[in-house]
Amino acid sequence: MSGRIGRDDVAHVAALARLELDDAEIDHFTRHLARILEHAADIDELDLDDVPPTYHPVGLRNVLRDDIVESTLDPAEVLAAAPDAEDGRFRVPPILGEAP
Amino acid sequence: MTDPFPTAVAIAAAVRSGERSASDFLEAHLARIEQREGELHVFNLVTAEVARARAADIDDRVAAGEDAGPLAGVPLALKDNMCTRGVATTCSSRILDGWEPPYTATVVERAAAAGAVLVGKTNLDEFAMGSSTENSAFGPTRNPHDPSRVPGGSSGGSAAAVAAGFAAVSLGSDTGGSIRQPASLCGVVGVKPTYGRVSRYGLVAFASSLDQIGPMSHTVADSALVLDVIGGHDPRDSTSIPEPPTPLLDVVDRGVDGLRVGIVRELALAVEPDVAGRLVAAADALAAAGAIVDEVTVPAAVYGLTAYYLIAPAEASSNLARYDGVRYGIRVPADDTTQMMSRTRAEGFGDEVKARIMLGTFALSAGYYDAFYGKAQKVRTLVRRDFATAYERFDALLGPTSPSVAFELGAKSDPLEMYRCDTCTVPSSLAGDAAMSVPFGTGREGMPVGVQVMAPALGEPVMFRVAGALEAANRG
Numbered sequence: 238m239s240g241r242i243g244r245d246d247v248a249h250v251a252a253l254a255r256l257e258l259d260d261a262e263i264d265h266f267t268r269h270l271a272r273i274l275e276h277a278a279d280i281d282e283l284d285l286d287d288v289p290p291t292y293h294p295v296g297l298r299n300v301l302r303d304d305i306v307e308s309t310l311d312p313a314e315v316l317a318a319a320p321d322a323e324d325g326r327f328r329v330p331p332i333l334g335e336a337p
Numbered sequence: 338m339t340d341p342f343p344t345a346v347a348i349a350a351a352v353r354s355g356e357r358s359a360s361d362f363l364e365a366h367l368a369r370i371e372q373r374e375g376e377l378h379v380f381n382l383v384t385a386e387v388a389r390a391r392a393a394d395i396d397d398r399v400a401a402g403e404d405a406g407p408l409a410g411v412p413l414a415l416k417d418n419m420c421t422r423g424v425a426t427t428c429s430s431r432i433l434d435g436w437e438p439p440y441t442a443t444v445v446e447r448a449a450a451a452g453a454v455l456v457g458k459t460n461l462d463e464f465a466m467g468s469s470t471e472n473s474a475f476g477p478t479r480n481p482h483d484p485s486r487v488p489g490g491s492s493g494g495s496a497a498a499v500a501a502g503f504a505a506v507s508l509g510s511d512t513g514g515s516i517r518q519p520a521s522l523c524g525v526v527g528v529k530p531t532y533g534r535v536s537r538y539g540l541v542a543f544a545s546s547l548d549q550i551g552p553m554s555h556t557v558a559d560s561a562l563v564l565d566v567i568g569g570h571d572p573r574d575s576t577s578i579p580e581p582p583t584p585l586l587d588v589v590d591r592g593v594d595g596l597r598v599g600i601v602r603e604l605a606l607a608v609e610p611d612v613a614g615r616l617v618a619a620a621d622a623l624a625a626a627g628a629i630v631d632e633v634t635v636p637a638a639v640y641g642l643t644a645y646y647l648i649a650p651a652e653a654s655s656n657l658a659r660y661d662g663v664r665y666g667i668r669v670p671a672d673d674t675t676q677m678m679s680r681t682r683a684e685g686f687g688d689e690v691k692a693r694i695m696l697g698t699f700a701l702s703a704g705y706y707d708a709f710y711g712k713a714q715k716v717r718t719l720v721r722r723d724f725a726t727a728y729e730r731f732d733a734l735l736g737p738t739s740p741s742v743a744f745e746l747g748a749k750s751d752p753l754e755m756y757r758c759d760t761c762t763v764p765s766s767l768a769g770d771a772a773m774s775v776p777f778g779t780g781r782e783g784m785p786v787g788v789q790v791m792a793p794a795l796g797e798p799v800m801f802r803v804a805g806a807l808e809a810a811n812r813g
Contacts, residue, residue, distance in 0.1 A: 242699060250698040254654060255661070256691055257679040269692050270699065272753050277643045277709070280716050290714030291721060293546045293576075294532040294769020294794070300575040314439045320668035327663050332674045 242270050342502040345411045345559040346586075349452070352410035355399055359392040359410025362505075363454055366412040369502045370456070377479045379497045381417045381427055383457040388412070391454045406452030408566055413448055414504035416495045417458035418465055419550070420539040421445055428541050429473035430463045432685025433666045442539020443574070444508060444550050444567040451566040456504050459494025463687045464657065465515055465543045467491050468758035469749065472689045477746055480523060482784060486743040489519030489758070495553050496523035506554045506563050510540055512547045513645050514738075514762025517774040520553055521738035521787030524776045526804070527553045528560045529762075531794045532769035533578040535564070536571030544652035545576075547645075547766050557775060557804045561585035564797070578795070588798045589805035593626050597731045598803060599633030601791075604736035604761045607639075611780030612737050619777045619788040620735060622810035623803065633727045633734065637719035638764040644720065645763040646756055647700045647713035654697030660685060692752070720767045724793070733803045734791040737761050738774040742784035765791050775804045777811050 247267045251258045258266065312325060321328040343351075343362070351357040367385055374380060395405045415421070418428045420438035427433050449455070462472040470478040470493025478493045480486040481501035488497040492509030496519035499507050509516040511529035520527025528551040535550045542548060552563035565584050571577045600620050605613060624630045662668035662681030669680035686694070700709035727734060740760055749755045765772035771794065774787035788807065792800035 246699060247695060250695045250702060252679075253702065254658075254694050254698045255675065255678045255682050256686070256694065257676075257683040258691075265688075266692055266695060269752055270696055272751070273646060273696060273756070274709075276753055276756075277647060280640050280643050280712055283640065283716065283719070285712055285715040285719075288715040288718050290711060291717040291767075292714060294721075294767075295576060295578070297576075302572065310439050315664075318436055318439065318665045320662055320666070329663055329674045330671060330677050 242267065242274055342555060343505065344556050345408065345505045345554060345562055346556070348411050348505055349407060349409045349562070352395065352399060353405055359395040359454060360389065362410050363388055363392040363412055363456070366456060366503060366505070373481070373501055374503070376484055377481055377497055377501060378476055379459055379478055379494045379501060379503055380414070380457040381429060381460050381475055381494070382425055384424065384455055388454050388456050395452055395454070406450065407562060408448060409452035411453050411506060412456045412504045413453040414457055414459050414495055414498035414507035415445065415455060416461055416492050416507070416509045418461060418510060418541040419445060419508065420541070421455070421458070424458070426458065426541070428464045429461045429475055430685065430687070430690070431474045431667065432660045432682070436665045438539070440539060443536035443571045445539065447567050448508070448563070459492070459498050459507060461494055462491035463690050464541070464653070465491040465510055465512060466653070466689050466693055468514070468518055468755055470494060470519070471746060472687060474687055479746070480743045482524060483743065486745055486784070487522070489522035489739065489743065491515040492527070492553065493519045496520050496525055496527065499523070499525045499553050499555060506552055506559055508550055508567070509553050510548055510550050511766070512543050512649055513766050514759040516551050516553060517762050517772060517787070517789060518739045518758055520774040522743040522785065524785030525553055525555060526557055526560045526773065526775055527551065528564060528773040529766065529771065530564060530568065530797060531578070531771040533576050534582060534795070534797070535568050536574040536577050538571055538573040542656040544649040545656060546652060547649060557801060557808045558586060558589045560773070561589050561801055583798050585797055585801045589801050590809070591802050591805070593623055593628040593803055593806040596628045596733065596799065596803065598623050598628045598630050599727055599731035599734045600630065601638065601734050601736040602632050602634045603636065603638040607760050608737040608740045612739065612741060612786055615777050615780060615786040616735070616737050616788055619807055623735070623806060626806045626810060628803070628806070633731060635723045635727050635764065637716065637723045640716050641720055641764040641767055642756065642760050644713040644716035644767055645759065647709050648717065650693040650697030651700045651710050652697065654694045654701065657690070657694055717767045720764050724764070724768045724770060728793045732792070732799045733796065735803070736789045736791065738787040738789040742780045742782070742786060761789060770794050771797050771800050773800060773804055775807045777807055
């Protein structure tokens with residue numbers, strides 16, 4: 238298995254995964270993940286070159302149905318569960334910052 | 338601890354014939370909840386009043402001469418990662434605080450239509466990630482056989498609910514052993530059906546290529562009864578198998594005469610001596626009942642744990658991206674959306690969930706994909722191949738369920754030690770096969786031990802025959 242995981246890797250994946258971590262947490266998770274990946278090196282001894290991957294236990298294929306409107310979720314009920322909503326839509330803080 | 342509680346088969350028969358009311362059975366279960374729930378913390382929510390109304394309704398229907406269904410009046414506990422419309426569904430996570438789903442899981446609809454009475458939502462490791470039910474945001478569940486020990490996990494609440502007589506049957510979910518391992522530790526039956534046999538619609542996703550819902554119960558027949566009700570095709574789950582399943586309740590007591598059963602060598606070697614001893618006893622019992630028993634090797638099984646702990650976190654990292662503070666659950670306010678999401682997820686998820694999201698993100702990230710996720714998927718192929726070879730010679734396989742009996746709370750602080758609890762259960766999960774745990778006596782300190790019966794995909798009929806024979810032998 239190529240290399241151990243370091244603090245920088247953990248900080249990077251935390252940012253990718255949208256998890257705000259402080260320095261102590263980064264240290265903690267670096268140890269945790271390194272421990273798991275150390276064990277995961279056991280599969281390095283296998284010759285896997287000619288083995289195809291299995292992504293799913295059943296052969297995945299498109300499952301289609303006729304384009305008929307069926308019962309759908311009630312928008313009001315769905316929006317009632319949201320932290321913030323406005324005019325029938327989910328409301329979030331600014332994404333691109335203030336308009337110039 | 339003896340098992341004095343009525344079975345689901347007995348309850349449904351008594352309720353349907355009018356011999357004893359659903360309300361009467363329910364009150365007996367609620368009384369036990371009242372007595373021990375404070376000590377065990379099995380439930381995130383007990384739905385006593387709704388259950389009482391429901392039981393009364395079933396009794397009215399019986400009185401009016403209607404058929405109240407195959408699960409008439411059977412108290413059912415539901416793992417709290419299955420959606421119930423208008424009833425809080427937490428996944429034992431702070432991030433879903435206050436969420437009431439706008440729809441109901443297919444399994445819950447089917448169980449309710451068959452007459453089951455939902456008594457509550459059971460505790461679990463947060464988002465089903467764990468093997469002890471200690472990773473719950475609401476505190477651990479304790480083992481009814483010895484409250485200083487864990488019930489196993491992640492369906493620890495559902496296993497304990499049955500073991501403590503809080504419900505006659507329960508539903509759990511199994512991604513890498515989360516039904517079978519707690520069933521073993523709590524001395525109950527637990528079934529992971531073939532992938533695709535039970536609809537996942539309304540099950541909060543953890544690792545979608547592995548997740549499967551299944552029953553937990555006092556007896557093999559009870560699990561067959563429940564699986565007959567909840568199984569079968571569901572157009573709302575595109576991975577559900579279209580072919581109608583074979584009914585199982587009738588096959589349980591058909592015996593194992595002439596069936597070929599292989600003892601999986603790699604798994605037998607992976608467990609503590611008391612557990613290994615029970616496996617030998619189970620093999621002897623099957624041979625005495627007429628099965629042809631021999632040892633079999635599934636070499637790739639020893640690599641199953643590594644493949645599982647790369648694949649499941651990878652899928653989880655994608656599935657759990659939806660908890661972003663936008664559509665449901667909690668939100669930690671911030672000045673921009675990215676910061677809001679990062680703070681919400683930091684606040685809402687527990688450490689184990691964060692660790693698995695990051696492990697999965699890492700395994701899928703550029704530069705590491707081939708070395709981790711790609712390799713794990715190839716190992717998954719080897720596991721499937723080795724099982725397929727074994728099933729050419731054997732109708733079913735036998736192994737241990739858990740490497741040890743239930744351990745003390747706090748005993749496994751090293752994450753790898755906790756992950757090793759799943760050693761014997763992940764191989765069948767990776768293959769998408771059927772597998773179940775059946776109680777077979779006790780090990781160290783009198784704690785329950787389960788043995789695992791495995792069968793190829795859609796091999797539930799032969800699996801339940803073997804399980805039925807083991808149960809009969811265990812009862813003597």
